[in-house]
Amino acid sequence: MDKKNVVIITAIALILVVCAAGYSLYASAHQPVSGQKTKTIIDMEGRTVVIPHPVQKVVTIGSVPVQNSFIFALGKADTIVNGIPAKFVQQGRWKYQYVFAPHLEGQPEMQSASYEPNIEEIMKAAPDVVFTMDQATVDTLDQSGLSVVYLSWVDAEDVKGLMALMGEIYDRQDAARDYVQYFDDTIQRVNSKVGQIPENERPKVLYFQYTGMTVPHKIGDWWIMKGGGRSVTDAPRQTESLKIEPEQIVGWNPDIIIISTPSEIGAVYNDTRLSTVNAIKNKRIYITPMGAHIWSHRGIETPLTVLWAAKLFYPDRFTDLDLEQETTEFYTQFFGYTLTPDQVKEILSGKAKI
Incomplete structure (x- = not known):
């Protein structure tokens, strides 16, 4: 074997060693706690996602305030470990995000101004679940081994499926059902007076x-x-x-x-x-x-x-x-x-x- 081939093979071997070491470090940092329970859910894109049970830490990426509000409504605001992105903070309008979840003040920002996730910050937070309403974010974070749950609300009725899913994730099914019932009852109350x-x-x-x-x-x-x-x-x-x-x-x-x-x-x-x-x-x-x-x-x-x-x-x-x-x-x-x-x-x- 000539010297050139030896150099190439040695380089490839070194790359493999480094990759293996990097994966080993990641795996050891994110391996499940012994005896930790998990549950399997189907997100709003039809993806099967395995998540820890119970969920104690989450990150919201993309349209952060709207996703946070779903979590607030289930009484789980304290599980959110990311802050409000600067793009929203600069508007000066999101006062009640902090009223309903004071701990968000000073939490790290985990996305860019163009909504791209900061993988390093997210990994550092070690969330049980990452929520997003953006398909590209799902694709990006899936490659990092994180449990990513896709949420969707396009049509009005989608909120019912969204809240049912969030209720399942947080074991707050009753609260989710109560919200859906309130949603339907409110629409019916108004319709009884304007429908005709x-x-x-x-x-x-x-x-x-x-x-x-x-x-x-x-x-x-x-x-x-x-x-x-x-x-x-x-x-x-x-x-x-x-x-x-x-x-x-x-x-x-x-x-x-x-x-x-x-x-x-x-x-x-x-x-x-x-x-x-x-x-x-x-x-x-x-x-x-x-x-x-x-x-x-x-x-x-x-x-x-x-x-x-x-x-x-x-x-x-x-x-x-x-x-x-x-x-x-x-x-x-x-x-x-x-x-x-x-x-x-x-x-x-x-x-x-x-």
Whole structure:
């Protein structure tokens, strides 16, 4: 064997030794505790995932606040070991993430500004489970030997499967069922008062993000309809968000405009391109509430959004609906947290700031 071949074989052998040593170190650091129980679950992508039982530490990657809110509702906020990503913190709006889970303050960030997971930080935290709503993150973390659970909420009814899965993971099946029952009961309560209103008598409603001229979430069409309104953007589409133009808004001429960012309200009123729109002429632009998450987005507070919308659209039909009381009772029942009257008002205003 010539000298060149010997060098090549030696190099390959060294690489194999290093890889084996690295794997050995990883395995020894993450090997199951003797006698530790496990359970097998099927996530929302149909993947079979083996997880420790009970689950004591979790990491949420991607849309962190919305995933956190599901965990809050099961009384398991203390299992989250990652902080709120800087991208969210910089918005200054996520006050109630820290109200409901004070320990999140100062926890390490575990993803980049573009939502890519920081594998080194995640491995250091040694979570029992990593939750994500992003397929690429699943693929990345699967290769690291972590127990990754994919969550999905595209259509309104998906929350039922999501909460059932989370209840199974945390052994909080009863709490998950209670939430699903509350979800269904709330929608039915509202429907009993608005379900028979003819389509042409319902207010035309636009929910949108002014800065980007987009309708950010398909679920907005759903809660507007469940609240008794007509979403002017309610048409089949493949994408979660929808790009719109000022000319379309003028053509739709909504009676009510709903936004989720307080700083945009002045800009909408001052946009001369929209001056003929009924919602602007009649001063009917509203900000959605915000608690653990923005109510108008997909999140644990969606049933409250339907109540809020129904009261907004039909104040005379819902004179007996006390939104402050409903809000207080919701967070007490599901989050185990009793809000003060001032906190309730702040959540309903949509203007909470850190």
